[in-house]
Amino acid sequence: MSIMEYNGGAAIAMIGKDCVALASDLRFGIQAATISTNFPKVFRINSRCFLGLTGMASDVQTVYEKLMFRVNLYKLREERDISPRVFANLVASTLYEKRFGPYFTEPVICGLEGEEGNLKPYISATDLIGAPVETDDFLMTGTCNPALYGLCETMWRPEMGPEELFETVSQCLLAAVDRDAISGWGAIVHIITPDSVTTRKLRGRQD
């Protein structure tokens, strides 16, 4: 048994036309037992930047809190919001600091990069020791990775608008978690556009 499969969970980040999506399942379990069906794994860093974390639940919470600590100090010192690209590097640095005793969580970062009026979708992910990757389509993390890859690869297309992106990311996540015993029990989806963030909860199979 690997600690990365102890609690279970899944998260996807996906790029659309002038928008990004970040979604996760809602299950919190301890091996086979489901303890909570309201444990989202996506967090708001600021109005332009969101973070998804899966893996060991304790580290999901701790890494989020430690990153917010650093982000809050950044905002106070620099008098500006941290941008997604810089935040992604902060995540990578923070995880690598624990290279020989890591946090058991694999984050996915998503947001809109750039200035007002010129915002570009941005997604990035790292492994548990901070090796970063940036792509221009989708990234995922969690215990149903293989299923997620297959579904996203098939269903993703470039230049999807917010509504279409929502449909795509929801279908990918729901279908993938249905193939994984320790992920699921509903999902939460955030669609981030320059003007707003729309959050929807999905019901899905409750098993």
Add this chain to the structure above:
Amino acid sequence: MSEQYSFSLTTFSHSGKLVQIEYALHAVSQGSTALAIKAKNGIVLATEKKLPPLIDDKSISKINLLTPHTGMVYAGMGPDSRVLLRSGRKKAEAYFRLYKDPIPVVGMVKELATIMQEFTQSGGVRPFGVSLLIAGYDEKGPQLYQVDPSGSYWAWKASAVGKDMVRAKTFLEKRYSDDMDLEDAIHTAILTLKDGFEGQMTEHNIELGIIGPDRQFRVLTTAQVKDYLTVIG
């Protein structure tokens, strides 16, 4: 023998002054003049470089790069400025390593100011005998700061430090305007230096550093300095 204490050498006088800092400022005022002017599209740093005749002037530079987009000049003790230059560069690199983003000018200034303040309060050390003029260009545009031995810092439109600072600042006040172009500022900087210069000013006894909209700090070569001097006549 208590080994965990280390008492500060910089202590308050009864009048509320830190005499060591006053003395450090005195050391600064004996250093050769350095000045800086912020234009609407960049900043110029200028300094006298009066050296004994046998010194190889190419081997000494008072104006130095902190990062590709920030530079500094000092007045006062050269060796002290080298320590701060080294520390400043390291802090900037550490910031870049953490964020993969160049350090904002204010951030750089704050780091240096913090170091300088620590040396007025830590045990067994003395304050730095330099005042720094830091020029940088980031998202907030061109910015010019002065940092003193106490660790205080201010943003300036134009400033001077060192031997001739009073006369230089008066000269600058008369000639400064908010919508100066970088080229005008360079011109004015040279004139300000020339105004109080003892002897003949050549490309070997002054130094110029500039940063423009390309956000790259550069120390001008003697050939480039000579070109500017020729224009001024």
